[in-house]
Amino acid sequence: MNDKKLEKLGVYVCHCGGNISDYVNTSKVAEVIQQEPEVHMAKDFIFMCSDAGQKMIAEDIKANDLTHVIVASCSPRLHHMTFQKVVSEAGINPFTYRHVNIREQVSWVTSHDEPAATEKAIRLIRGAISAVVRLQELAAIEKQMIQVGAVIGGGVSGMTAALDIANQGLPVHLIESSPVLGGRTLDLDKLYPYEIPADKFVQNLIKKINSNENIYIHLNTEVVDTAGTIGDFTLKLKRADNKLVNTEEMQSFEIIENESDAINVDELHVGTITIATGFDTYVPLDGEYGYGKSKQVITLPDLIMHLNSYKKKRLEINGKIINKVAMIHCVGSRQIEDVHPLREGATLNNGCSRTCCTATLQQANRLKDMFPDIDIYDLYRDIRTYGEKEVYYKKASENNVIFIKYPDEEIPQVDTNGSLKIRTVDELTYGLEVEVEVDLIVLAVAMIPRAKPRLIETLSLATGVNGFLQEAHVKLQPVESPVDGIFYAGTAQGPKDVRESTMSASATSVKASTLLKKEIVELSPYIAEVNTEICDGNGDCITQCEYNAISIVPIDDGKKQAIITPALCVSCGACVPACKKNAIKLNGYEITTILAEVKAMVKEVIL
Amino acid sequence: MDKKNNPKILIISTDACSYPGIDNAGQKHLEYSANTYVIRTLDPVIFPVYFYLEAFDAGYDGIYIASCGTDSPYKNTFEKLSARIELVVAEMKKRGLHYSQIKLTAICTVCADHFVHELNEFIEGVVENMPPKIKA
Incomplete structure (x- = not known):
C-alpha cells in the first residue's frame, strides 16, 4: 500500500450525454454518495470518457491526493481500461480502480422509473466503495519470453x-x-x-x-x-x-x-x-447403414481416394460396376439419443460436421462429370451448403441428383441381403416410403476429435x-x-x-x-495466492486445480505448505473454496471484498 | 420498495459469458426489475457455501447464478459449481429458505432475451415461495 490515507476516494458519475442522466438522477446520485464516509469528493459530468472528463479526474487525484477512484458510467467492457490508464498516470495503482456499470445495467434497463434507477445506481456505487477500499495494489507479473x-x-x-x-x-x-x-x-x-x-x-x-x-x-x-x-x-x-x-x-x-x-x-x-x-473421421459401427456387412457400403473419404486415381470410363468398385449410388448424410454427426447407435463408451456427437454436405455434393457432381449415366440418390436431413457453397447444391440439382429428405428420427434402413437396397421416408413427397436398389452406398462420415x-x-x-x-x-x-x-x-x-x-x-x-x-x-496479476501463515499443506486445494498450478512443498519442522506457480494459474478460483482454513485467495477477487460489496448494496437508501 | 412484489436479487455473472450477455440486454433496452444487482466474477466456482448464506443473511431474497455452463473457459468448473450449489440448497433448507430462491443457469454473451425471460421467471418463483414472514 502507498503512504497515502486509505479512504480518500473520488467518485465520478457520468451522464453519458443523457444515456444515463435521462433515466437516472445523476446529480442526486453524486449528492447521496458524497455523504459516504470514505468519499472525499463525488462529481457528475456529461462525459467522463471525454478528454475533459479524464483531465478532471487526473487533476482531482493530484490536487486532492486521492487514493482511490470509482467511475460510474457505461459497461467496464468499454472504458475500464481507459480509466485505469487515467488513474495510473496520475499515480494510483490501476488495479485499485473500480468501475460501476450504470448504463447497460441500470439506465438502459430501467427507463421508466427514475427513482428506482437512481436508487439502484447508488446501491451499486456503494458496493464499489466497499470493495475499492479493500482492493490490494497489484502489478502485472513480468516474464522473459523465449522468442521461438x-x-x-x-x-x-x-x-x-x-x-x-x-x-x-x-x-x-x-x-x-x-x-x-x-x-x-x-x-x-x-x-x-x-x-x-x-x-x-x-x-x-x-x-x-x-x-x-x-x-x-x-x-x-x-x-x-x-x-x-x-x-x-x-x-x-x-x-x-x-x-x-x-x-x-x-x-x-x-x-x-x-x-x-x-x-x-x-x-x-x-x-x-x-x-x-x-481431426479424425468417424468410423461407422459394424452394420451401421450396412457398413462392414457389404463391401459396397463405403465412406465418403474412401470414395474420394478411389476417384483420385481412377482412370476407367465406367465406375467399378470392389469388382462391381456401379450404375446407381446412394449417398447418406450425417453419419456420425447430429446424433440423437436412442435413434443413432453408439459405440460402447462413446458419447453422443450431436454437433454438425459442417463440411460433409458440401463434400458429398461435390463428389456427387464429380461422379456425374466422370460418369454421366450414373444415377445418384442423395439422402439428407438438411442440406448445409452454407454461403457460396450453395453452388454445389445448385449444380447437383442441375445434374439430376435425386434428393430424398429423411426425417431426423427415422434413419434410412439398408438391406445387404442379396441386392443392396435402401429404404426410407421422403419428407419432400409428404412422407412417401421409398425403396431403391443401388450398387453403392456412400456414407458422409463425421469429423470427430x-x-x-x-x-x-x-x-x-x-x-x-x-x-x-x-x-x-x-x-x-x-x-x-x-x-x-x-x-x-x-x-x-x-x-x-x-x-x-x-x-x-x-x-x-x-x-x-x-x-x-x-x-x-506481462501476465495477469489475478492469480491465486496462499497465505503461508494459515496454510497447513493438507493438499485439499491440489485436487481442485485442473492446471497443475499448485504443489505442496516441505518447510521447516517437517511441515508442508501449498505454493502456486503464478504462470500456471488461470484464475478460475476453484482452489479458493477447497481450503477449509481459507488460506487461499484469488488476488483481485477476494471473497471478503466481494462479500463486503454484496452487503453494501443492500443497505437502505434514502433519497 | 414493496418487498413482496419486488424481491432483492443478487446476480452473479462471469466475465467471459454472462456479464456481456447481461450488458447485451441493456444494449437492447430490455427492461427488468431494478432491484437486481450484478456482481462480476471470473467464475462463480470461487464462492464457498458460506458466501451464499451470508448474502441471504444480508437481505437478498434470491441469488441468480449466471454461469458459463459447460462453455466455461475453465476445466470442469461447472461440475464443481453444480455440486457446490447442491450443498448451498441443503443449507438453505435448514435455514427455512426455499430452493426456488437460488438458481444456477448458463447465460452466453448474446443471451439477452433468454436472460431477461429466465430472470423474470426466477423472480416470480422467489415471490411465490417467499417465507411467510417476508411475504407478509
Whole structure:
C-alpha cells in the first residue's frame, strides 16, 4: 500500500450525454454518495470518457491526493481500461480502480422509473466503495519470453500457422507425427472455392515451408510431454524410429529435412505453442447403414481416394460396376439419443460436421462429370451448403441428383441381403416410403476429435461437449486456449473446411507472433495466492486445480505448505473454496471484498 | 420498495459469458426489475457455501447464478459449481429458505432475451415461495 490515507476516494458519475442522466438522477446520485464516509469528493459530468472528463479526474487525484477512484458510467467492457490508464498516470495503482456499470445495467434497463434507477445506481456505487477500499495494489507479473514458436501438427493449418509466424521473422518449430506434411488434405479432391487440386495446394505450402529458413521441421515426431508456461514452454519430443520416412513420397513433395532439422532433438524450449493436430473421421459401427456387412457400403473419404486415381470410363468398385449410388448424410454427426447407435463408451456427437454436405455434393457432381449415366440418390436431413457453397447444391440439382429428405428420427434402413437396397421416408413427397436398389452406398462420415489425451492432459487444455478443443471464448478469444501462450488452429478446435482452417491458422499466428515479438511478457496479476501463515499443506486445494498450478512443498519442522506457480494459474478460483482454513485467495477477487460489496448494496437508501 | 412484489436479487455473472450477455440486454433496452444487482466474477466456482448464506443473511431474497455452463473457459468448473450449489440448497433448507430462491443457469454473451425471460421467471418463483414472514 502507498503512504497515502486509505479512504480518500473520488467518485465520478457520468451522464453519458443523457444515456444515463435521462433515466437516472445523476446529480442526486453524486449528492447521496458524497455523504459516504470514505468519499472525499463525488462529481457528475456529461462525459467522463471525454478528454475533459479524464483531465478532471487526473487533476482531482493530484490536487486532492486521492487514493482511490470509482467511475460510474457505461459497461467496464468499454472504458475500464481507459480509466485505469487515467488513474495510473496520475499515480494510483490501476488495479485499485473500480468501475460501476450504470448504463447497460441500470439506465438502459430501467427507463421508466427514475427513482428506482437512481436508487439502484447508488446501491451499486456503494458496493464499489466497499470493495475499492479493500482492493490490494497489484502489478502485472513480468516474464522473459523465449522468442521461438512451436506448432504441433503438420497439416494445412499447422503449415499455415508456422509460415505466418516465420514470415514475421520469428523462428518456429513445426512438429508432425507422420512422415510427411500435408495431413488429411492430401486425401481430398479439389478445394472450395477455387477448385484447386488438394495435392497442388499442399505442395505449394510445402515449397514455401522448405524455402523459409525460420522453420524447423520435425517429422515422425510426437510431443510426449510438456512443461513450463507462457514464454518458456518445454516440449519433450520422441522421434518414432520405427516410422521410416517414405523417401519416394518425400521427394514427390520436395520435403527435405535440413541438416539442423535432422538432429534427434529431445527437448525444445519455446515461448508459445500452437495446436493444429487436426481431426479424425468417424468410423461407422459394424452394420451401421450396412457398413462392414457389404463391401459396397463405403465412406465418403474412401470414395474420394478411389476417384483420385481412377482412370476407367465406367465406375467399378470392389469388382462391381456401379450404375446407381446412394449417398447418406450425417453419419456420425447430429446424433440423437436412442435413434443413432453408439459405440460402447462413446458419447453422443450431436454437433454438425459442417463440411460433409458440401463434400458429398461435390463428389456427387464429380461422379456425374466422370460418369454421366450414373444415377445418384442423395439422402439428407438438411442440406448445409452454407454461403457460396450453395453452388454445389445448385449444380447437383442441375445434374439430376435425386434428393430424398429423411426425417431426423427415422434413419434410412439398408438391406445387404442379396441386392443392396435402401429404404426410407421422403419428407419432400409428404412422407412417401421409398425403396431403391443401388450398387453403392456412400456414407458422409463425421469429423470427430482426434484422440490426443496425453497432449490435452499435459497442457491442461479444455475440451467442449463434442470433444474438440475449446477456445477461451467463442467470440472474444476464438483461437486462444484458456492457458496463456497456447493457441488453436484448424480442425483440432472443431469441424472446418480447408479455407476456414487456414484462416484460423493465420488468426492464431497473429496472436502468437504478437507475444513472441515481446522480450518481456506481462501476465495477469489475478492469480491465486496462499497465505503461508494459515496454510497447513493438507493438499485439499491440489485436487481442485485442473492446471497443475499448485504443489505442496516441505518447510521447516517437517511441515508442508501449498505454493502456486503464478504462470500456471488461470484464475478460475476453484482452489479458493477447497481450503477449509481459507488460506487461499484469488488476488483481485477476494471473497471478503466481494462479500463486503454484496452487503453494501443492500443497505437502505434514502433519497 | 414493496418487498413482496419486488424481491432483492443478487446476480452473479462471469466475465467471459454472462456479464456481456447481461450488458447485451441493456444494449437492447430490455427492461427488468431494478432491484437486481450484478456482481462480476471470473467464475462463480470461487464462492464457498458460506458466501451464499451470508448474502441471504444480508437481505437478498434470491441469488441468480449466471454461469458459463459447460462453455466455461475453465476445466470442469461447472461440475464443481453444480455440486457446490447442491450443498448451498441443503443449507438453505435448514435455514427455512426455499430452493426456488437460488438458481444456477448458463447465460452466453448474446443471451439477452433468454436472460431477461429466465430472470423474470426466477423472480416470480422467489415471490411465490417467499417465507411467510417476508411475504407478509
